[in-house]
Structures are given as structure tokens and as C-alpha cells.
Amino acid sequence: MNQARLSDQAYAGIVEIIKSEELEVGARLPSEARLAETFGVSRAIVREALVRLASDGITEARRGAGSFVKSRPSERLAAFMPMTELPTTLGSYEVRFVLEAEAARLAATRRTAQEMAHVEDGMAMLREALLSSEPAHAEDMELHRRIAEATGNPAFLLAFNALWPDVEKIMRAGVDISRSRPPEVVATMLREHEVIVAAIRAQDPEGAALAMRWHLWEGRRRLMP
Amino acid sequence: MNQARLSDQAYAGIVEIIKSEELEVGARLPSEARLAETFGVSRAIVREALVRLASDGITEARRGAGSFVKSRPSERLAAFMPMTELPTTLGSYEVRFVLEAEAARLAATRRTAQEMAHVEDGMAMLREALLSSEPAHAEDMELHRRIAEATGNPAFLLAFNALWPDVEKIMRAGVDISRSRPPEVVATMLREHEVIVAAIRAQDPEGAALAMRWHLWEGRRRLMP
DNA sequence: GGCTATAACCTGTCTAACAGATTTTCGAGT
DNA sequence: ACTCGAAAATCTGTTAGACAGGTTATAGCC
Numbered sequence: 001m002n003q004a005r006l007s008d009q010a011y012a013g014i015v016e017i018i019k020s021e022e023l024e025v026g027a028r029l030p031s032e033a034r035l036a037e038t039f040g041v042s043r044a045i046v047r048e049a050l051v052r053l054a055s056d057g058i059t060e061a062r063r064g065a066g067s068f069v070k071s072r073p074s075e076r077l078a079a080f081m082p083m084t085e086l087p088t089t090l091g092s093y094e095v096r097f098v099l100e101a102e103a104a105r106l107a108a109t110r111r112t113a114q115e116m117a118h119v120e121d122g123m124a125m126l127r128e129a130l131l132s133s134e135p136a137h138a139e140d141m142e143l144h145r146r147i148a149e150a151t152g153n154p155a156f157l158l159a160f161n162a163l164w165p166d167v168e169k170i171m172r173a174g175v176d177i178s179r180s181r182p183p184e185v186v187a188t189m190l191r192e193h194e195v196i197v198a199a200i201r202a203q204d205p206e207g208a209a210l211a212m213r214w215h216l217w218e219g220r221r222r223l224m225p
Numbered sequence: 226m227n228q229a230r231l232s233d234q235a236y237a238g239i240v241e242i243i244k245s246e247e248l249e250v251g252a253r254l255p256s257e258a259r260l261a262e263t264f265g266v267s268r269a270i271v272r273e274a275l276v277r278l279a280s281d282g283i284t285e286a287r288r289g290a291g292s293f294v295k296s297r298p299s300e301r302l303a304a305f306m307p308m309t310e311l312p313t314t315l316g317s318y319e320v321r322f323v324l325e326a327e328a329a330r331l332a333a334t335r336r337t338a339q340e341m342a343h344v345e346d347g348m349a350m351l352r353e354a355l356l357s358s359e360p361a362h363a364e365d366m367e368l369h370r371r372i373a374e375a376t377g378n379p380a381f382l383l384a385f386n387a388l389w390p391d392v393e394k395i396m397r398a399g400v401d402i403s404r405s406r407p408p409e410v411v412a413t414m415l416r417e418h419e420v421i422v423a424a425i426r427a428q429d430p431e432g433a434a435l436a437m438r439w440h441l442w443e444g445r446r447r448l449m450p
Numbered sequence: 451g452g453c454t455a456t457a458a459c460c461t462g463t464c465t466a467a468c469a470g471a472t473t474t475t476c477g478a479g480t
Numbered sequence: 481a482c483t484c485g486a487a488a489a490t491c492t493g494t495t496a497g498a499c500a501g502g503t504t505a506t507a508g509c510c
Contacts, residue, residue: 287472
């Protein structure tokens with residue numbers, strides 16, 4: 001097993017600092033020396049972590065001045081999930097990852113008021129079903145379908161309908177394995193959907209795409225931890 | 226202006242080595258010490274460059290063994306074509322834009338030698354058909370289908386098959402309108418496909434995705450200028 | 451208060467070293 | 481000859497300490 005590298009830990013540690021200290025965009029991180037001391041590693045390791053953070057667009061280094069927050073990691077990490085590592089047994093998730101993310105983006109851009117109302121209705125139905133501890137696969141699917149519809153592009157529905165039998169099979173299998181869903185999982189699933197719908201409501205295309213990717217990524221993780 | 230960092234030069238230098246030495250995916254790069262000597266910098270700088278290359282998915286470090294090529298680097302043109310401007314009458318192109326670009330990327334990453342040969346065959350068939358001035362819709366479709374197959378993920382084929390009737394209808398309509406295809410258009414279409422296949426052959430994921438996007442974008446423009 | 455020189459701090463870079471993982475080499479034994 | 485295993489050679493991961501040169505803060509002077 002490839003033992004974890006210290007620079008990975010430093011990377012995670014710095015992300016943690018940005019999040020927990022609530023460093024705003026533009027704020028300066030602690031100096032390399034201080035970070036090294038904090039994590040108990042050498043400056044070289046901290047620098048390697050910072051190079052990666054900069055490459056990920058999270059920080060920016062200014063010679064002689066320090067490293068600065070460029071964009072908050074919570075809003076950025078989701079965009080960098082390596083699709084290449086998805087097991088092909090969950091192949092339909094790989095396709096959904098690009099297809100539904102684009103659908104969410106376009107829905108946020110082009111949705112009419114009527115389509116939005118339709119999406120909100122779907123969300124309400126999903127909320128009710130989830131809170132009454134039912135499987136809710138049908139409602140889940142229906143919400144995703146309505147988001148695809150809100151793109152105004154029927155071709156998205158065509159592609160989705162081709163995938164859904166597969167997705168449903170996977171979902172059912174997942175629930176069969178771990179029959180009881182703890183309430184916090186239900187709450188998380190609900191929140192993920194709410195965030196997507198909120199972004200579409202707010203006509204925030206990038207936010208919608210990101211929220212959808214995040215939701216699918218987490219969904220895959222729930223099915224195959 | 227922020228003066229160029231040595232690690233940036235090292236990054237570019239290593240990319241150059243991978244390209245000019247034609248290092249295959251899986252091949253081992255020179256050791257950090259040797260790279261440092263080559264570029265006249267310290268090992269720490271080379272390491273920072275390698276961390277960035279790994280973060281970009283181009284190389285992979287194995288402790289005690291060396292750094293290995295994970296995917297061939299491409300020209301990072303990162304041209305972004307705004308799909309939002311596509312008329313929904315050509316909706317299936319909008320879906321293909323995300324779906325097939327991802328398929329091309331994954332095909333470049335995961336294709337086996339056998340799948341590659343299958344793609345090359347499809348390319349040869351398309352070339353022959355186009356050069357004999359036939360419609361060649363079937364061959365076009367078959368090549369795209371084989372690329373989707375080369376992802377190793379059957380879900381891509383599911384989605385494609387749902388879209389293709391639509392795509393073919395659009396293609397036929399396009400040819401009916403402008404019945405004669407000038408030879409330079411045929412040559413361009415051929416070249417676009419060749420670039421995609423070449424990128425998949427070279428195991429260059431970003432290049433393959435970019436080439437596919439470009440091809441679809443141009444294709445849409447040919448149909449509706 | 452405003453201005454400037456200087457000190458304090460910070461990143462970018464280098465050298466030299468060692469631990470531990472991996473690959474290669476080479477020799478012993480069959 | 482051929483296999484097997486151990487030692488040697490390489491290689492990455494990591495540390496410490498140092499210095500040049502850029503940036504920011506401070507302190508004192510007007």
C-alpha cells in the first residue's frame with residue numbers, strides 16, 4: 001500500500017485552515033515557516049502542498065509577500081474529482097456526472113418560470129417521500145427528469161431515459177445492501193437536492209453544475225464507500 | 226510583473242521531455258536528480274514541478290521507484306465554447322458536446338490496444354467513404370460509436386444509441402439542403418476526425434476531448450452557419 | 451500628520467544529508 | 481543452465497540550515 005505522503009496531509013491541513021478560520025478570498029495564509037511548524041513538517045513539504053493548492057486554483061503565491069486565498073476550497077474541490085478513478089461497474093454514474101451537470105447548468109440559464117415551478121414541485125415531492133423514510137427512488141428520478149426538462153432541450157431527456165433503468169437498478173441494489181438509512185444520510189441527500197434546486201432558482205449556472213456533480217459524487221460514495 | 230519561477234520552467238521542461246522523447250503512458254521519467262542536473266536547478270525545484278504535473282494528472286510518483294507518465298500532456302488551449310448559444314433545434318448536438326467529449330477523454334485514458342485497432346478500422350472506413358464522395362453518415366456514426374466503446378463503459382453506448390436517430394435525421398436534413406459538398410469541406414471533416422483518433426492513439430485525454438468538442442462545434446456550424 | 455529609511459518578515463532557491471522503498475545485480479546452490 | 485535470495489545500487493520522501501532578493505511594517509524625523 002502506498003503510504004500517505006506528508007505533503008498530502010499538509011494539503012488537507014491547509015484546506016482545513018482556510019475553511020475553519022473562514023479565510024476570505026484575498027486573505028493571507030500563515031507563512032510557510034509557520035505552517036511547517038504547525039504541521040510538524042519541513043518547509044519543503046509545505047511548499048509542495050502550496051504548489052498543488054495553487055495548481056488547483058485555491059491559493060496564489062506572491063513572491064516575498066505570502067500565499068493568498070484565491071477561491072474557497074469548499075466551492076472548488078468538487079470540480080476536481082477525478083472521474084478516471086470511477087469503477088466502471090458504476091458506469092452510468094460516470095455518464096450522469098457529465099450529462100446531468102450540463103443539464104443543471106443549462107437549466108439554470110434557460111429555465112422558464114413554469115419549468116421552475118415544475119422543478120420546485122418535484123423537490124417538494126422528494127422531500128415528503130424522504131422524510132417519511134420511504135425508498136423515494138421514483139421521486140428522486142422524477143426531480144432529475146424535471147431538471148433535464150428545464151433545459152428546454154428534449155435531447156437531454158432522450159439520453160436520461162436510456163440511462164435510468166440502469167441507475168434505478170444500482171440504487172435499488174444499494175438500498176438492499178444497507179437496508180436502513182440513518183436519518184443524517186437522509187438529511188444529507190435532501191440538502192444536496194435543495195442546493196441544486198436553489199442554484200437553478202437563482203439562475204447560477206456554475207453553482208448548479210457544481211452542486212449536481214457534488215450530489216452525484218456523494219451518491220456514488222454512498223453506494224460504494 | 227511576477228518574474229517567472231524556476232519551477233515553472235522545470236514544469237515546461239519536463240512536459241517537453243515527455244513530448245519530444247515520445248514517452249509512452251507508463252514510461253518512467255528520468256530521476257529527480259537527473260532532471261535537476263538537466264535543467265540546472267535543485268532537486269527541490271524539480272519536486273515542486275513534479276507535484277504540479279501529478280496534480281494535473283500527467284505524471285504519477287511511486288515512492289522509491291520513480292515518476293511515471295500517466296497521460297500525455299496536450300497543448301492547454303482550453304478553448305471554451307459557450308454551449309449556451311446553441312439553438313435548441315440542434316439540441317442533440319448540445320448533448321453530444323458534453324457526452325462525446327467525455328467519451329473521447331476516457332477513451333484516451335483507458336483504451337486497450339484492441340479497442341484502438343477497432344477505432345482505427347472505423348477511421349479507415351470513414352476515410353474511404355468520404356473520399357469517394359458518398360454521404361458517409363453511417364461510417365461517421367460507426368466511428369463515434371467505436372470511440373464510445375473504447376471507454377470500456379457501456380453506459381456511454383446506451384446514451385449514444387438514444388441520441389443517434391436524432392443526429393442522423395439532422396445530418397440527412399443538412400445534406401439535403403446543401404446537396405453538394407465542396408472538397409475542402411470533406412477534407413476538413415476528415416482532418417477533424419483524424420485529430421480525434423490521433424489524440425486517443427497518443428493517450429492524450431485533454432487533447433481528445435478538445436478535438437471532439439472542436440469537431441462537434443464545427444459540425445454544428447456546417448449544418449447551421 | 452505625512453514621509454522616508456530601515457528593520458522584520460517572507461518567498462524562492464540551494465546544498466547536503468539520511469531513511470526507507472524498489473529495482474538491479476550477482477553469486478550460491480541445485 | 482536455471483532458480484532463488486541477498487546484497488548493492490537507485491530512487492523518492494523528507495529534514496535542516498542557509499542566503500538572496502522582494503514586500504510589508506515600524507520607527508523616527510520633519
